Amino acid sequence: MAHRRALVLLTYHLVSLLAAVIGSERQRHHVQHGPCTYTFVLPEDFPQRVANTLQRDSPVSQGDPGPGAGVKDPQGEDAAKAGTKQKPSWQERKLENLESATENNTLWLQKLESYIQENVRSGMEEKRNAVHNQTAAMLEMGTNLLSQSAAQTRKLTDVETQVLNQTSRLEIQLLEYSLFTNRLEKHILQQTQEISRLNEKNSFLEQRFSALESSYGRELQDLQQEKQQLQELLDRQSRLVSQLQGEVDGSTANSTLLQRQQVLLTNSVQQLLAMVNHCNEISTTPKEEPASFRDCADILRSGVKDNGIYSILLPNSTHTVKVFCDMKTRGGGWTVLQHRRNGSVDFHRGWRDYKTGFGDPSGEHWLGNDIIHQLTSSQDYSLQVQLRDREGNEVYSHYDHFHVDAEDANYSLHAKGFSGTAGRTSSLTHSGTAFSTKDRDNDRCTCKCAQIASGGWWFEACGPSNLNGMFYPASSTVVRYNSIKWYYWKGPTLMATMTTMMVRPANL
Numbered sequence: 001m002a003h004r005r006a007l008v009l010l011t012y013h014l015v016s017l018l019a020a021v022i023g024s025e026r027q028r029h030h031v032q033h034g035p036c037t038y039t040f041v042l043p044e045d046f047p048q049r050v051a052n053t054l055q056r057d058s059p060v061s062q063g064d065p066g067p068g069a070g071v072k073d074p075q076g077e078d079a080a081k082a083g084t085k086q087k088p089s090w091q092e093r094k095l096e097n098l099e100s101a102t103e104n105n106t107l108w109l110q111k112l113e114s115y116i117q118e119n120v121r122s123g124m125e126e127k128r129n130a131v132h133n134q135t136a137a138m139l140e141m142g143t144n145l146l147s148q149s150a151a152q153t154r155k156l157t158d159v160e161t162q163v164l165n166q167t168s169r170l171e172i173q174l175l176e177y178s179l180f181t182n183r184l185e186k187h188i189l190q191q192t193q194e195i196s197r198l199n200e201k202n203s204f205l206e207q208r209f210s211a212l213e214s215s216y217g218r219e220l221q222d223l224q225q226e227k228q229q230l231q232e233l234l235d236r237q238s239r240l241v242s243q244l245q246g247e248v249d250g251s252t253a254n255s256t257l258l259q260r261q262q263v264l265l266t267n268s269v270q271q272l273l274a275m276v277n278h279c280n281e282i283s284t285t286p287k288e289e290p291a292s293f294r295d296c297a298d299i300l301r302s303g304v305k306d307n308g309i310y311s312i313l314l315p316n317s318t319h320t321v322k323v324f325c326d327m328k329t330r331g332g333g334w335t336v337l338q339h340r341r342n343g344s345v346d347f348h349r350g351w352r353d354y355k356t357g358f359g360d361p362s363g364e365h366w367l368g369n370d371i372i373h374q375l376t377s378s379q380d381y382s383l384q385v386q387l388r389d390r391e392g393n394e395v396y397s398h399y400d401h402f403h404v405d406a407e408d409a410n411y412s413l414h415a416k417g418f419s420g421t422a423g424r425t426s427s428l429t430h431s432g433t434a435f436s437t438k439d440r441d442n443d444r445c446t447c448k449c450a451q452i453a454s455g456g457w458w459f460e461a462c463g464p465s466n467l468n469g470m471f472y473p474a475s476s477t478v479v480r481y482n483s484i485k486w487y488y489w490k491g492p493t494l495m496a497t498m499t500t501m502m503v504r505p506a507n508l
């Protein structure tokens, strides 16, 4: 009985010990022994206590019943009571029982121990698994990294080989280039040698040339002297020619003078005849004014058929004007307003000159804007523009109706009924265009046409014509903006050798 109790106690302690080991894993543990169940919850400082309890409880304390031992094992107590009745084998049997019980307990304890060990091991294994897993993961990562680095290395080596390939190719090219350069250098050397040889030849030739030059120099001087002599001769002859020209001009002037005198004589004869007639009829009537011509058409009508300078009397005035009459062109009777032929007269003049007129009727001249106005406003006049190019071809532009306003309207131009051979379109600006000179700008340009194009004219902006522009020699081929211009005949510059503007009554 005492042995059993001791065993139970021992068991209790062992179980407590093992449970404590399990409890250190922070678990509640249930232990089944036969019909009984034990639940153990143990503190954390277990191992020291276990040591103490083991030492304290190993000797068996007799007669000290274990807590609840009697209640838990009533069958065992009955067996013990039965054992006490058989005295001779009692001690032996008890010993045997004790031994088997001890054995049982030992077995059971072994089982328990192995169970606990298993538990502990499984816990350990979980941790180990985790570590394993982590290690495996690390290893996996490691292998991954290794494989990646291997791939990179492979790529690098590829790139390296490519670079090496390129470098070798470049080197080959460089080699080729250097070979080429060498060849070029050789070539250049050869050329240089050639050049120096040529230079030598050249210097030899130069020497010969200078020798020849010096020998010919004297001859040249002789020739130059001869040339000078010839030049002087030429000058003398030109002077003679110009003298002759002057004489010819003088004779022409004399002939025109004679013509004028003839006209005057004709006038006087007519006047005398009229006077005689009047005297014959009524001797008391007052003297009539001398017969006068309004224009060249009048003179033509009087029977004069020769070109020349005649006097006309302006309408509504006592003022006589000398004009050149063209009695040949298209039936004649033309009063000349403007004439150019050799550039002897400067046409780049101011308002006053154009107002009163300039030049001589026998040569280049402008009749004068006041006279032109008075003449063309007294009756209906037509205008004829005669042009001659440097080949001697003559063309004309004709306007059926033409008149020029007074000075207070800035001598505005009015021309209608165009026809002619100097272009299909009229080169005069349209009606109403005012007259401009370098000192009176009446054009429709922000510029000053009379200053740019030179002369005085009916400039618009600046318009297709200017017969009063600069007279350039017929040989000039340069396009000049300020030259004589009649655009629709020959374009921007007209190389005219002659221009004439003249009027006669429209009904003639």
Ligand SMILES: *[C@@H]1O[C@H](CO)[C@@H](O)[C@H](O)[C@H]1NC(C)=O
Residues within 6 Å of the ligand: 097, 100, 101, 104
């Ligand atoms: C030992 O245990 C077994 C099974 O648990 C049981 O059959 C046997 O009677 C026990 N022996 C003693 C001496 O208690």
Ligand SMILES: *[C@@H]1O[C@H](CO)[C@@H](O)[C@H](O)[C@H]1NC(C)=O
Residues within 6 Å of the ligand: 126, 129, 130, 133
């Ligand atoms: C270890 O990995 C295996 C398989 O991936 C998995 O089944 C197991 O639960 C993992 N264990 C731990 C402790 O993570």
Ligand SMILES: *[C@@H]1O[C@H](CO)[C@@H](O)[C@H](O)[C@H]1NC(C)=O
Residues within 6 Å of the ligand: 165, 166, 168, 169
């Ligand atoms: C360079 O690479 C090209 C192809 O990309 C190959 O044909 C050639 O032979 C290589 N050259 C060298 C010197 O390796």
Ligand SMILES: *[C@@H]1O[C@H](CO)[C@@H](O)[C@H](O)[C@H]1NC(C)=O
Residues within 6 Å of the ligand: 247, 250, 251, 254
């Ligand atoms: C022009 O006539 C005058 C006389 O009227 C004369 O003296 C002069 O010599 C003449 N001139 C020429 C160039 O014939």
Ligand SMILES: *[C@@H]1O[C@H](CO)[C@@H](O)[C@H](O)[C@H]1NC(C)=O
Residues within 6 Å of the ligand: 249, 342, 343, 344, 362, 363, 364
């Ligand atoms: C131009 O003609 C006029 C008249 O015939 C003449 O007097 C003058 O000398 C000429 N001028 C030139 C430059 O030929």
Ligand SMILES: *[C@@H]1O[C@H](CO)[C@@H](O)[C@H](O)[C@H]1NC(C)=O
Residues within 6 Å of the ligand: 315, 316, 374, 377, 378
């Ligand atoms: C001339 O005078 C008359 C009467 O005085 C006048 O009707 C006419 O318009 C004048 N002509 C000119 C051109 O001035």
Ligand SMILES: *[C@@H]1O[C@H](CO)[C@@H](O)[C@H](O)[C@H]1NC(C)=O
Residues within 6 Å of the ligand: 408, 409, 410, 434, 440, 441, 442
């Ligand atoms: C004439 O020209 C002047 C400027 O030169 C201008 O002031 C005047 O108005 C013009 N007259 C007419 C009628 O256009």
